[in-house]
Amino acid sequence: MAGQAVAAMIAAGLEPLEVYPGRGTPWRCRCKRCDREVRPTYGTVKGGGGCLYCGREAAAKRRRIDADYAVGVMRTAGLEPLEAFPSDRSPWRCRCLARGHEVAPHFGTVQTAVKQKGADALGCRLCVAIERGARQKAGMTAKAEAVIREHGWTPLVPYPGALEPWPSLCGVCGQECRPTFAKIQERGQDRCAPCSKQALSMRWLAEESGRAVADLVRSGWEPLGDYPGVHKGWKALHLACGQIRYPRLAEVRAGEVCCSACNGSVRVSDDEAEEFMRSAHFKPLEPYPGSQVPWLCQCLRCGSTVKPRFTTVRKGGGCLACSKVTAAVTRRANFSLQAETEMRAVGLEPLEPCPGTLARWKSRHLACGRVVFPVHHLAKYGRGVCRQCSGSPLVEPHEAVARLTVLGFKSLEPYPGRLQALWRMQCITCDTVVTKALQGAGGCRRCRPFGTNHGLPALVYLLHHPRWGAVKVGITNMGTTRLADHRRDGWLVIRTQYFELGADAYDVEQAVLHRLRNEMGIPPFLDAGQMRYGGATETADADLIAPLKLWSLVCQARDEIDSEAA
Numbered sequence: 001m002a003g004q005a006v007a008a009m010i011a012a013g014l015e016p017l018e019v020y021p022g023r024g025t026p027w028r029c030r031c032k033r034c035d036r037e038v039r040p041t042y043g044t045v046k047g048g049g050g051c052l053y054c055g056r057e058a059a060a061k062r063r064r065i066d067a068d069y070a071v072g073v074m075r076t077a078g079l080e081p082l083e084a085f086p087s088d089r090s091p092w093r094c095r096c097l098a099r100g101h102e103v104a105p106h107f108g109t110v111q112t113a114v115k116q117k118g119a120d121a122l123g124c125r126l127c128v129a130i131e132r133g134a135r136q137k138a139g140m141t142a143k144a145e146a147v148i149r150e151h152g153w154t155p156l157v158p159y160p161g162a163l164e165p166w167p168s169l170c171g172v173c174g175q176e177c178r179p180t181f182a183k184i185q186e187r188g189q190d191r192c193a194p195c196s197k198q199a200l201s202m203r204w205l206a207e208e209s210g211r212a213v214a215d216l217v218r219s220g221w222e223p224l225g226d227y228p229g230v231h232k233g234w235k236a237l238h239l240a241c242g243q244i245r246y247p248r249l250a251e252v253r254a255g256e257v258c259c260s261a262c263n264g265s266v267r268v269s270d271d272e273a274e275e276f277m278r279s280a281h282f283k284p285l286e287p288y289p290g291s292q293v294p295w296l297c298q299c300l301r302c303g304s305t306v307k308p309r310f311t312t313v314r315k316g317g318g319c320l321a322c323s324k325v326t327a328a329v330t331r332r333a334n335f336s337l338q339a340e341t342e343m344r345a346v347g348l349e350p351l352e353p354c355p356g357t358l359a360r361w362k363s364r365h366l367a368c369g370r371v372v373f374p375v376h377h378l379a380k381y382g383r384g385v386c387r388q389c390s391g392s393p394l395v396e397p398h399e400a401v402a403r404l405t406v407l408g409f410k411s412l413e414p415y416p417g418r419l420q421a422l423w424r425m426q427c428i429t430c431d432t433v434v435t436k437a438l439q440g441a442g443g444c445r446r447c448r449p450f451g452t453n454h455g456l457p458a459l460v461y462l463l464h465h466p467r468w469g470a471v472k473v474g475i476t477n478m479g480t481t482r483l484a485d486h487r488r489d490g491w492l493v494i495r496t497q498y499f500e501l502g503a504d505a506y507d508v509e510q511a512v513l514h515r516l517r518n519e520m521g522i523p524p525f526l527d528a529g530q531m532r533y534g535g536a537t538e539t540a541d542a543d544l545i546a547p548l549k550l551w552s553l554v555c556q557a558r559d560e561i562d563s564e565a566a
Contacts, residue, residue: 005042012050014040070107077110077123079103096124129466129492133542136469144181151190153179161543170195205229212249219252233292273310280313282306342380348372365389395419400438408443409434430455453477458502460509460554463491464547470525471547472539473512473554475505485533495551497558504561509538511557512550516540 002020009016014029017037021027026039031051038051049055067085074081079094082102086092088111091104103124113121122128141159148155152171160166162185165178170192177192184190191199209227216223216236224244225235233246238259247258268276270288277284282297285305289295291314294307299319306319336354343350348363351371355361360373365386378384395403397415404411409425412433416423419439426433427444432455434444452458456477463472463486472491476482483493499505516522525541528534540550 008042008046012045013054014038014045014051065107073107073111073114074123076114076118077121078127079105079110079123094123096127098122098124098127101126126464126492126494129464133466133469137543148181148184151184151188153184153190161541164544215253216247216249221247221252268310277310277313280318282308282313282319339376339380343374343376346379346382346385348374348379348385403438407441452502452506454501454503454506456502458499458505459483460497460499460505460558461493462495462547462551462554464494464542465489465491468526468530469542470539471542471545471550472535473509473550474535474538475502475509477502482533486535489532494547495554497554507561508554508557511561512553513538515553515557516545516550520545 005020005023006016009027009029013032015032017028017030020042023043024041026041028037028039030037031054033054034051036051036053038053040049040052065085065088070085070088071081074092074094075097078097080097082093082095085107088107090106092107093102093104095102101124103126105123105125110121110123113123122131144159144162145155148166148168154169154171156167156169156176159181162182163180166181167176167178169175170177172191172195175192175194179189179192189196205227208230212227212230212234213223216234220239221236222239223234223236227249228234230249233248235244235246237243238245241259243259245259251258268291273288273291274284277295277297278300281300283300285296285298288310291310294309296305296307298305299322301322302319302325304319304321306321308317308319335357339354339357340350343361343363347366349366351362351364354376357377358375361376361379362371362373364370365372368386368389370386370388372386374384374386400415400419401411404423404425408428410428412424412426420437422435422437424433424435430444432444452475458475458477460473460475461483463474464470465472467490471494472486474482478498483496487493497508499508522540522544524537524539526536526539528536530536531539
């Protein structure tokens with residue numbers, strides 16, 4: 001047995017240095033290839049093993065990848081190497097040929113993608129995320145078009161988003177409309193607004209028609225046509241006299257006798273009608289058209305061109321424009337009297353006419369005799385009548401300066417006299433000059449120990465979440481874990497921009513958010529429950545604004561701020 005073992009070891013390139021110890025015991029030997037001392041077992045060598053060091057070198061040689069082959073794989077995946085091939089397990093600095101930014105993928109990962117997808121493989125993580133988002137958006141577009149067609153609409157343009165107007169053809173009238181997909185999906189909207197109103201009107205007219213016929217028959221009329229409406233003439237036969245007339249249902253329901261042959265009314269001549277209109281302060285601009293037809297006239301009081309009916313004027317009606325002005329004057333006079341009564345009820349005597357419910361009203365406080373300027377909207381509830389009598393006197397200048405010192409500022413100009421007025425001040429710690437009101441003021445933003453320090457270098461960053469379809473803009477000081485925290489939640493860092501001062505980064509962030517919310521009308525997309533590390537108010541829907549479009553707003557805001565500073 002020992003002789004067979006020695007022969008097997010020599011055949012494997014190993015020279016025994018001691019007596020055969022047994023099949024499973026390490027056996028001191030010397031490798032004839034590398035001249036190193038090793039301790040394999042006879043069982044291992046018999047199973048095909050040998051020198052450990054020589055085995056590792058052979059395995060490394062088998063794993064060694066040709067550099068030209070590796071470069072070809074990376075270029076197939078859309079990446080241009082920026083350095084020599086390190087190894088298949090090390091990050092390899094490359095430039096994305098599609099978007100030009102630098103990435104560092106592992107060769108093994110890219111090689112697997114190329115083997116699976118061939119020339120369609122992508123090695124850039126951002127490109128993969130954008131492609132996945134495009135596929136998701138294409139699926140959403142197909143689903144949205146299927147839903148809108150189920151409700152009878154024919155889209156004219158591709159799907160713009162759930163809240164954006166979508167030009168489409170109404171399935172009822174065929175006219176072009178601009179509904180939103182959200183309303184179609186949630187409310188089941190299957191027609192345009194004019195068609196909906198018309199359908200509602202037709203349903204109401206069908207229900208009202210039966211009641212209208214019954215009321216007309218009950219008043220002694222026989223309808224000869226379809227019901228036109230409560231204020232329109234309805235062709236009917238008056239059973240009492242046998243004459244065909246056009247009564248209005250509203251007048252019939254009011255108990256009026258709408259037949260001129262039965263109520264004793266005589267047709268007014270053209271001259272009499274014009275004379276009557278002039279006596280009512282109207283100047284006719286066309287011949288008399290009839291008592292029930294609108295008559296083009298000019299109001300002699302206000303000069304407006306109006307079209308009253310002769311019957312309406314004879315019943316006491318007048319110019320619509322004048323009636324609005326008269327009603328407004330009456331309302332204003334009544335409000336002034338009511339406001340003066342309410343001011344006197346709380347001990348104030350007005351010294352001038354009422355300026356409005358939200359304006360300061362010069363008055364005298366009867367309790368102390370002082371002239372005060374309360375607001376009627378608050379004073380009528382007993383609030384803000386007289387600050388001296390209420391125990392909250394005005395803040396004196398020395399008290400305001402003391403408050404300013406507590407906040408860490410010193411005054412650069414005299415106290416303006418009101419807590420709400422802007423006051424120019426300077427931080428005692430960092431000498432930053434700011435202008436703000438004392439009421440509700442806090443400490444210096446550059447010196448505060450929480451949040452982003454405005455006196456230290458900072459980054460403006462742009463994030464994209466492919467699965468949620470969201471983008472986010474924010475700021476953070478250098479050396480913090482803010483970006484690492486967001487990466488753990490699946491966010492991808494798209495762009496960052498360095499600022500010497502956090503205050504400049506804050507101004508750029510606020511300018512971008514103001515543009516998103518106020519000018520473009522894009523609301524926050526995520527809620528606080530989805531953002532473990534905060535920042536939900538700084539998110540937006542990636543369907544409404546693409547990541548690179550949002551980054552262009554960041555660059556534009558920085559250019560504008562730099563130009564203002566210059």
